Amino acid sequence: MSDRAPRWPGAPAAGDSDRPLRVPLATRRATIQLAQALAPILSPSDLVILEGCLGAGKTFFVRALGRALGVPPSERIASPTFALVHELSARALRIAHADLYRLADSSELDQLGLRELRDQGALLLVEWGAPHESALGGDACRVTLELHPARAACVTGSGSGSWGLIARLDEALRAGRIRRGLRPPAAVGA
Numbered sequence: 001m002s003d004r005a006p007r008w009p010g011a012p013a014a015g016d017s018d019r020p021l022r023v024p025l026a027t028r029r030a031t032i033q034l035a036q037a038l039a040p041i042l043s044p045s046d047l048v049i050l051e052g053c054l055g056a057g058k059t060f061f062v063r064a065l066g067r068a069l070g071v072p073p074s075e076r077i078a079s080p081t082f083a084l085v086h087e088l089s090a091r092a093l094r095i096a097h098a099d100l101y102r103l104a105d106s107s108e109l110d111q112l113g114l115r116e117l118r119d120q121g122a123l124l125l126v127e128w129g130a131p132h133e134s135a136l137g138g139d140a141c142r143v144t145l146e147l148h149p150a151r152a153a154c155v156t157g158s159g160s161g162s163w164g165l166i167a168r169l170d171e172a173l174r175a176g177r178i179r180r181g182l183r184p185p186a187a188v189g190a
């Protein structure tokens with residue numbers, strides 16, 4: 001097996017850092033594993049945008065990511081559909097989880113203060129954020145969750161920082177680092 005060969009069933013097929021990564025997500029466990037691979041690569045002020053149709057698993061992914069980042073089980077990670085933004089705390093990291101599906105216009109986005117939170121070092125995890133990417137400061141890691149023809153994630157970047165992040169994610173998946181510290185899906189909770 002060459003160094004570049006996938007070492008786990010969900011490893012992405014593409015190897016180049018400037019190409020989207022495609023990760024099959026046949027099970028919820030696979031989604032949790034992807035979140036666990038991404039978590040240690042994220043830094044304060046990063047922007048992760050979750051795309052995909054209703055029910056594609058965006059909130060599920062954010063929940064898995066939050067837990068992998070250290071949000072305690074006592075803190076609920078749920079869809080911020082009505083509040084639009086929930087702030088979470090994970091060790092020293094500030095996290096803002098937003099769902100912009102119901103955002104009426106970009107002036108409402110200003111009122112949410114997400115850009116300011118990012119500037120202050122918060123990691124932004126934004127469902128339905130793609131139309132607002134530049135207003136949020138750009139350079140986003142986009143995770144698009146697909147249901148058809150089978151569940152999969154397509155991970156792309158939109159700037160030098162986010163492409164660097166995706167290159168590291170690719171490396172982590174290929175190295176099988178996600179095997180460490182796996183927790184059963186039940187640990188993700190609500």
Ligand SMILES: Nc1ncnc2c1ncn2[C@@H]1O[C@H](COP(=O)(O)OP(=O)(O)OP(=O)(O)O)[C@@H](O)[C@H]1O
Pocket residue numbers: 025026027028029030031052053054055056057058059060061079127151
């Ligand atoms: N890889 C997977 N395999 C099977 N089921 C999954 C997988 N990932 C997530 N799910 C399930 O998909 C369901 C929908 O999840 P979720 O609420 O996260 O969707 P969403 O994309 O956030 O929806 P919305 O657009 O309404 O915010 C959840 O019940 C979750 O358990």
Ligand SMILES: [Mg+2]
Pocket residue numbers: 058059060079099127
């Ligand atoms: Mg959701």
